[in-house]
Amino acid sequence: xxxxxxxxxxxxxxxxxxxxxxxxxxxxxxxxxxxxxxxxxxxxxxxxxxxxxxxxxxxxxxxxxxxxxxxxxxxxxxxxxxxxxxxxxxxxxxxxxxxxxxxxxxxxxxx
Numbered sequence: 001x002x003x004x005x006x007x008x009x010x011x012x013x014x015x016x017x018x019x020x021x022x023x024x025x026x027x028x029x030x031x032x033x034x035x036x037x038x039x040x041x042x043x044x045x046x047x048x049x050x051x052x053x054x055x056x057x058x059x060x061x062x063x064x065x066x067x068x069x070x071x072x073x074x075x076x077x078x079x080x081x082x083x084x085x086x087x088x089x090x091x092x093x094x095x096x097x098x099x100x101x102x103x104x105x106x107x108x109x110x111x
Contacts, residue, residue, distance in 0.1 A: 005079050008043030009099055012068050013106035015041040019069075020108050023058055040089075042074035049074065051089040065107040066094040 040049040049071035084091040
């Protein structure tokens with residue numbers, strides 16, 4: 001795997017971790033009935049786009065280590081594919097192999 005693919009994967013992992021902390025704070029303050037205001041989980045370290053989803057949608061997303069939520073148009077087609085389009089964001093899935101392995105190894109919910 002090239003350094004670009006690794007950099008994308010690690011950047012996405014950082015953004016996923018940020019969203020995990022946002023969700024933890026929302027739960028801690030009993031705000032689970034309100035939508036989550038999250039960061040785009042794309043591989044661009046300079047991205048500042050925001051996405052909004054319910055807690056249920058977020059939990060569904062996090063049930064798959066190799067899936068990420070990105071702002072429309074922010075997918076990296078050489079390492080992932082859009083598997084679902086939602087209102088205001090897309091769900092991307094990592095390709096089998098190294099991209100998927102990085103996603104799984106950096107998943108904060110993995111046992």
